[in-house]
Amino acid sequence: QVQLVQSGAEVKKPGASVKVSCKASGYTFTTYVMHWVRQAPGQRLEWMGWINTGNGNTKYSQKFQGRVTITRDTSASTAYMELNSLRSEDTAVYYCARVEMSTISYWGQGTLVTVSS
Amino acid sequence: QSALTQPASVSGSPGQSITISCTGTSSDVGSYNLVSWYQQHPGKAPKLMIYEVSKRPYGVSNRFSGSKSGNTASLTVSGLQAEDEADYYCCSYVSSSTWVFGGGTKLTVL
Numbered sequence: 001q002v003q004l005v006q007s008g009a010e011v012k013k014p015g016a017s018v019k020v021s022c023k024a025s026g027y028t029f030t031t032y033v034m035h036w037v038r039q040a041p042g043q044r045l046e047w048m049g050w051i052n053t054g055n056g057n058t059k060y061s062q063k064f065q066g067r068v069t070i071t072r073d074t075s076a077s078t079a080y081m082e083l084n085s086l087r088s089e090d091t092a093v094y095y096c097a098r099v100e101m102s103t104i105s106y107w108g109q110g111t112l113v114t115v116s117s
Numbered sequence: 118q119s120a121l122t123q124p125a126s127v128s129g130s131p132g133q134s135i136t137i138s139c140t141g142t143s144s145d146v147g148s149y150n151l152v153s154w155y156q157q158h159p160g161k162a163p164k165l166m167i168y169e170v171s172k173r174p175y176g177v178s179n180r181f182s183g184s185k186s187g188n189t190a191s192l193t194v195s196g197l198q199a200e201d202e203a204d205y206y207c208c209s210y211v212s213s214s215t216w217v218f219g220g221g222t223k224l225t226v227l
Contacts, residue, residue: 045218103153107162
C-alpha cells in the first residue's frame with residue numbers, strides 16, 4: 001500500500017534552513033506528482049508547491065517563491081522540501097502528499113518544524 | 118492567491134445533515150471541476166473525502182457528498198455521527214498549476 005514516511009521533528013533558529021524528507025513506498029515513485037502542504041498550529045492547510053517526480057519540474061506558491069526548494073532523489077524514492085530564512089511564523093507541521101485521482105490523495109504523517117531562538 | 122472562504126464552524130445533531138460551503142472565484146472553483154474536500158481529526162493528517170467536486174474515493178461513506186454551483190462548492194454530510202466531528206477543508210486547482218485550500222470549518226456534532 002502507499003506509504004509516505006517523513007523525517008522527524010526539527011527545531012531551528014530564526015534565519016536557519018530546514019530540509020524535510022518524505023520517503024515513498026508501495027508504488028512507482030516517479031509516476032506521481034508530490035505536493036508539500038504546511039499547517040501552522042491551529043491554522044489552516046497551506047499549499048506550498050509540488051514536484052513532478054519523473055522529470056524534476058517544480059511549481060511553488062508565490063508566497064514561498066525564492067525561499068522554498070523541492071527536490072527528489074529517484075534512486076531513494078524520496079522527496080525533499082527545504083525552506084530557508086526561517087522565521088517564527090514558519091513554525092508548522094509540514095506534510096508531503098501524493099497526487100492520485102487528479103488531486104492530493106495520500107498524506108505523510110507530517111513533520112513538526114519549530115522555529116525559536 | 119487568497120484562501121477559499123469557508124464558515125469557521127457548523128454544528129448538527131446526530132442523524133441530521135449539514136452543509137459546508139467553500140467560496141472561491143472564477144479563477145479557481147468557478148473554472149475547474151477540481152475541488153476536493155478533506156477531513157482532519159486533531160493531531161492527524163488530512164483524509165481525502167471528495168474529489169473532482171462530487172466523487173468519493175473507495176472506502177469513504179456515501180453519507181458524504183459534494184456539489185458545485187458557480188464559484189461555490191459544498192460538502193454535505195448526512196446522517197451525522199459522532200465520528201464526523203472534525204475539521205474540514207476544501208481545496209481547488211487554480212490556474213498556472215497551483216492549488217489553494219480553504220480556511221477550514223470545524224464540524225461539531227452536538
